[in-house]
Amino acid sequence: MGSVTDIPRRAVSRTAKLATLPLGLAGRAALGLGKRVTGTAADLVSAEIQQRTAEQLFSVLGQLKGGAMKFGQALSVFEAALPEHLTGPYRAALTKLQEAAPPMPVASVHKVLTEELGPRWKRRFAEFDDQPAAAASIGQVHRAVYHNGTPVAVKIQYPGAGKALVSDLNQLSRLAGLFRILQPGLDIKPLLSELRERVTEELDYKLEAATQKAMAKAFAHDDEIYVPKVLAGTDRVLITAWVEGTPLAEVIAHGSEEDRDLAGLRMATLHFSAPARAGLLHADPHPGNFRLLDDGRLGVIDFGAVARVPDGLPEPIGRLTRLTLAGDAEAVLSGLRDEGFVPSNVHVDAQSILDYLLPVLEPIAVDEFRFTREWLRSEATRLAKPGSDAYQLGKKLNLPPSYLMIYRVTLGSIGVLCQLNAKAEYRGVLERWLPGFADE
Template identity: 30%
Template structure:
């Protein structure tokens, strides 16, 4: 009996995974020229497709699998911003062919790892007092290798299983090198946020991505989310183990479970999918409205599903906080867009620091279209499953990009695009049914009904 197409796809995926795992050894390129040369091929051209029309991954559909494999290998070697662009493309474009999506999806959990000798050296430099204890039980084989660091499993002296995340040597310099290249910064900004002030967007992106290199800051943020989510009906935040942490090493409790794709393969019930969908919406959007802080990295590789019905959200490196006035303005904008109230949309946009879109005409129409795409699923009344195309609706906004770019949306709002469209993509793949408009309305009502100090 002949092999079917799915078998060939599985073999290709497995082969690419093994090449990524076995490709460690070379240092992360850190010079701007060297990284630009490496990106100038398939990686940079593919990302630029996001700015030229249809959708973020336009042009990928026609690419042959070997070209996609070469791109994944290149992005996995470069790590940093290049790999993050690949991660975004892997889950935000529902129209991308499944094979392409699966190959790019490897970047959600794996890049070419840093050699164990370099990992051990970093641990000894960063947490010298505990280095021997950490290394005594540290699995030399990484459990995951991502754009900023890689994770190794270990065991505390009391028997607690932990995940030790160690930063790739030189990754902070690599990110700075990427942002010294104006073209790469513009591509990243265009991929994540049409209509934004380009200069402010590049500054915002650089600040947030460099913060991801500071594991001491991430530990603080993870503890904060642990406090905010304590007692949550479904979401867990792994605990931080302070004594085994530094600026380049972060140790958290190991969370047993399976990743997003493997969990979906178990064919969870509609009720289970809906519960998970509501929990994820509450985690990514609810914390913004309730507490003025949100995790801005909603890709599926950060989700772990436990066998007893709970899930953990990993990685708190990319987090954004807003003051109460900004949160209130965002809630007012959401309400105005849902009500299609033109004067309130205009007031809210100006209140957030964007240029006045006017009351009518091309600029206002472009603004309205962009905002309706941004809020996508919450525009529809009643319970429904988020359509697969919801995450690519942003592509339609590019068709009016001249009017949109005149809006000059403040760069500080950059990562709101990422959580909205990233979350929509995850919810669409999840097939979760809920009254998303009612969920959003309850959250914004809570903000707008609160007394202003």
């Protein structure tokens, strides 16, 4: 499998792979120019460039760890919003990004365990599987049996993970134009900036352990959400109870309609109830972080990325959503100005704000709704198509920093619901858990 000395060479290889992306993009642009000169239809040229860009992008991201892997996981959540002819052929690669990466050598695994748990670390376990059960962006998980007989997951951080994360994210930020070829109006820079800002927290397994303990306490004995118990945590090793269940990626690909609907309902419940119950918002909603248990609960297995909301979700979100559904245009505009979504020096028509928001709120305008890729693509096109009324209005609006994480996580959760094709009573979830949404 290699040795510890392989790690620098792998870092060079990763950098080289990323470097091929802009070169490949330049080649495809030249191809497009040549075909335009020869009279080939522009839309056919564009489609071919899009297809080849997607092929290289998904191929490279699928081979990487570090920041590129983390970004690939985030991107995989939004594949439902991208055109089917682009993501369809590469959905398997995107799914792989959610919870699979090349494993690190066994010697490296043992070295980290020795450094973090001491030279007698093996005494902590009755059994320990050297082959990882799952591997992702900054660490991998090994299945083991604790000394007391408890099946556990041992999460081990890759050596040099922090530097790899920062290096990859910095390089990817230079490739924003490539993603606009895939989807005009798609801006990845805010996502990359947020991922960079979270690096320090995600690398701190002690902090993750404390967060998971808080979530486990909040959802103890819950009949909808399961958070595994934390047994031990150091800077680079986290030991928790093992979670049996079907990975959400498998539910998406092969699950019954009943299981997909149930998983969607549980995802929505986690998203809206955790801020109220634990003061925390799970901020990494890609399918690799969830399992559907046999008893119908949703198992949550990663708390490296969370938003801390000690007072719960902001009350204006629920109140302004309710007022929008009620058609109170002036009150909505006033509330959006108060929260900073509409700058004080920008003039917008109140009714145009309702026309902008109501289609997005369709899932909670009715008692029961089925999320689909088609619905999400339709909304993405409506909001991001240059020249459209919605696009022009969107350019006038602002996203206050205090709402950025909530907005991004909500979009990510919606992306997963659309992958699940999940139908449920989502309005009821908001009425129960979102402050300000229920009728006064």
